[in-house]
Amino acid sequence: MSVAVRPVVRTLTQAQLHAYADASGDHNPIHVDEEFARTTPFGGTIAHGMLVLALIGEMMYATFGEAWSASGRLKVRFKAPTRPGDTVTASAQLVKSGDGAAEYAVQCANQRGEVLIDGRAAVAGAA
Amino acid sequence: MTSPARTSITALPRGHELPPATFTLSSTQGAAYAAAVGDLNSYGDTVPPLAVVALGLAALQEHIALPEGSLHTSQEVEHAAVIRAGEPLTLTGRIAQRSERQGFIITVIEFEIGPASGTAVRARTTIMAPGGAA
Numbered sequence A: 001m002s003v004a005v006r007p008v009v010r011t012l013t014q015a016q017l018h019a020y021a022d023a024s025g026d027h028n029p030i031h032v033d034e035e036f037a038r039t040t041p042f043g044g045t046i047a048h049g050m051l052v053l054a055l056i057g058e059m060m061y062a063t064f065g066e067a068w069s070a071s072g073r074l075k076v077r078f079k080a081p082t083r084p085g086d087t088v089t090a091s092a093q094l095v096k097s098g099d100g101a102a103e104y105a106v107q108c109a110n111q112r113g114e115v116l117i118d119g120r121a122a123v124a125g126a127a
Numbered sequence B: 001m002t003s004p005a006r007t008s009i010t011a012l013p014r015g016h017e018l019p020p021a022t023f024t025l026s027s028t029q030g031a032a033y034a035a036a037v038g039d040l041n042s043y044g045d046t047v048p049p050l051a052v053v054a055l056g057l058a059a060l061q062e063h064i065a066l067p068e069g070s071l072h073t074s075q076e077v078e079h080a081a082v083i084r085a086g087e088p089l090t091l092t093g094r095i096a097q098r099s100e101r102q103g104f105i106i107t108v109i110e111f112e113i114g115p116a117s118g119t120a121v122r123a124r125t126t127i128m129a130p131g132g133a134a
Helices: A014-024 A034-038 A049-064 A066-071 B027-037 B049-060
Strands: A008-011 A073-078 A087-098 A101-109 A115-124 B017-024 B071-079 B088-101 B104-114 B121-130
Touching (some): A008 A049, A014 A049, A014 B027, A014 B049, A049 A087, A049 A115, A049 B049, A049 B071, B027 B049, B049 B071, B049 B088, B049 B104, B049 B121
Antiparallel strands (some): A073 A115, B017 B088
């Protein structure tokens, strides 16, 4: 199996951070309270790590469908904060494949090329 | 934001078992999650796989307080089965690792989520929290 994975590109907004907080139940003020967030070392709100990681999940599901839901594996590090207004590109590069499985180096980077998330994703059982 | 019923993550020792949590992810919740992250995939009667992990993390925060300045530094997820919308799910978890470095407590929470038929998702979440925080 050697399948090219199409990148996902998305600009995150503060409204999206609020929507994600409601959908996930994670209302940590660093994500949703702009006044509070200005007093922190980040100087403003930052996106939930899992919201940014969702772009990688979306990208992998778009390529592998339920094989991803049933066998996908992710191992990532959150390397830098993502801020409202950032345009994030999630991408994957094949690093190895065989026996019906494939492993990709995955990352999310912002419009300045800063890596926000990096790691590996693997999937088995896809045609 | 710290409720008295919750324990700071910095106070939880390695091996601590977290109280099981039960929840369901309806198709409406799955759709709300997909809309929030901007995901245009069609999931049919299933839910976005990472939505389950996100709700699992929220369930854990009913028992674990994260001090100000805590950072989610890494995440591992292993999907083992598709999850259908509306399936009752149970989360079980524990503190798998705890270490200290440069004034921060680094905690790895390991948890599994699945319906009655078995585990559908295994995850490991690493949180770095200021060591002086209660």
